[in-house]
Amino acid sequence: MAGSMRRALLFACVCLLVNSARAEDPYRFFDWDVTYGEISPLGVSQQGILINGQFPGPMVECQTNDNLIINVHNSLPDPFLLSWNGLQQRKDSWQDGLSGTNCPIPPGQNFTYRMQAKDQIGSFFYFPSLAFHKAAGGFGAIRIHSRPLIPVPFPSPDDEFTVLIGDWYTTSHKALQDLLDSGKELPSPDGVLINGKRGSNGSDFNVEQGKTYRLRISNVGLQNTLNFLIQGHSMTLVEVEGTHTVQNSYTSLDVHTGQSLSVLFTADRPARDYRIVVSTRFTNTTLRSTAVIRYAGSSGPAFEPLSAGPSDVDFSLSQARSIRTNLTASGPRPNPQGSYHYGSINVTRTIRLASSAVWSAGGGRLRYAVNGVSFAEADTPLKLADYFNISGVFRLGGIPDAPPPEGEEAVRSETAVMNSDHRSFVEVVLENGEDGVQIWHLDGHSVFVVGMDVGTWSEQSRDGYNLVDAVSRCTVQVYPRGWTAVLVALDNVGMWNMRSEVWARRYLGQQFYLRVYTPTRSSRDELPIPDNAVLCGRVATAADGSRSLPVSRRDR
């Protein structure tokens, strides 16, 4: 009690500004300046997005339930937003930082995100969400540690490393965006980066013999699945997007775009250099980067040749199926993860989502769609339009619950929102009829990945669902000409982006928003609009021409 009193006093002035109801949980403050700066990660000078001069951006490191106050100053000449891949924003899609939830931070101005890592642990990342900014950087790691008294199902590692991996273009993000705007496909990427660099022969990670390290790996790239391995070492998977997993050992792991995971590895080999090898998967030409793990007292450079895990769908699929929840381990709370029996909850709705690529007849312009609908950006964030009851911005129910019948090729372009009931329990079948890997991400929630296969999904596919220890995560892959089934408890009221993590697909329409709705407008279910919300589009003028917002405490 005394401790929390002291903390409350310490943060008294801040709490008055922010929210007195969160005073019991610590605050962490970040002040970020976003600028363009010259970078040359592949040896070619290009314009990158830096945060406080850094590429990749600084890490957000915190503990379960910490309040994160991140003041983002936009020193770019363009509108800008950051979004938080995996941070659930409980009751608070106001902080999600996407064009459907927030007005852009205008050039020269700032916006303070006030978030909480509520009931979460794990490894995630943030990224710039507007335009094609993600191709220029502006991303960084998010690390949420367990609280001290919560048991973690493995011994505390001697050290932890962030490993942000991703494909990379030497072409500027604006040129890539122009290409997409003109209806063309992106070319193949030019390389792969590890923490903003293409391999080196220097010491990227220093280790000592006999010690165990945790690597928190996120694929922050634009499209390519990446295979990750450490020469001569096996890795123990311990966490996937906030879920403690069954601790299987792997010699290489596939990390799909937008996904995050943690592995432990022990420096148990003769002291020398070893390489981390990151290679593109499912591509005709393999792009590869390496980074050096150097043992203290290293006797020499890493050995050649570089190995890589097999690059085939069967291998990747069976690996994906082996990733399961450790039911006896705890998550953010001390109770075991298996105490929530998702397999015995009745599904109230089944949604089948099929993705497609279409070239319009006339100009031959490329668009991507889901269930025959290609998302059109609106002039006003959907969340604000919804809150201020402004009609005509989006269409509720615009996305059907099933793909259009076979042979119906027409795709419409629409600002479509899917409606859903708060606390419904939904089965979502993601169908991929194309030749590339598809990756879906849902904001605000984690989903149980109960089934995954090649071929066509049918009702009989349910017989093979894992209803016991499926992994719970926020980003899932769908293999070429295959399907993935997830179960999700829609327990977070708000406006949530469902998107392809293949960034050109998302940019050209393969996304929509899921409105998780309750008729009660209570701060028990959803926090009120923040008093620093930026207004724009139809909202700036519609709200009596005044910028004054309802005065309300942001109680949790």
Ligand SMILES: *[C@@H]1O[C@H](CO)[C@@H](O)[C@H](O)[C@H]1NC(C)=O
């Ligand atoms: C901009 O930063 C100031 C502090 O420097 C802060 O008081 C203000 O709330 C921020 N603006 C927004 C819109 O969050």
Ligand SMILES: *[C@@H]1O[C@H](CO)[C@@H](O)[C@H](O)[C@H]1NC(C)=O
């Ligand atoms: C690292 O060393 C290898 C030979 O061991 C060489 O082929 C490679 O070009 C070097 N890479 C860098 C980035 O210096």
Ligand SMILES: *[C@@H]1O[C@H](CO)[C@@H](O)[C@H](O)[C@H]1NC(C)=O
């Ligand atoms: C890979 O090669 C095959 C056969 O040559 C071709 O059909 C396919 O389009 C290529 N894929 C990519 C991604 O370039």
Ligand SMILES: *[C@@H]1O[C@H](CO)[C@@H](O)[C@H](O)[C@H]1NC(C)=O
């Ligand atoms: C699951 O977690 C427990 C700790 O709660 C740990 O002792 C056990 O080794 C883990 N099991 C597996 C299969 O990873």
Ligand SMILES: *[C@@H]1O[C@H](CO)[C@@H](O)[C@H](O)[C@H]1NC(C)=O
């Ligand atoms: C689930 O559905 C079954 C069969 O329709 C029904 O018997 C059961 O009571 C339902 N369970 C719950 C918790 O609603």
Ligand SMILES: *[C@@H]1O[C@H](CO)[C@@H](O)[C@H](O)[C@H]1NC(C)=O
């Ligand atoms: C929007 O409409 C709802 C229901 O009619 C009402 O309760 C709410 O106050 C309205 N919101 C605003 C900002 O006018």
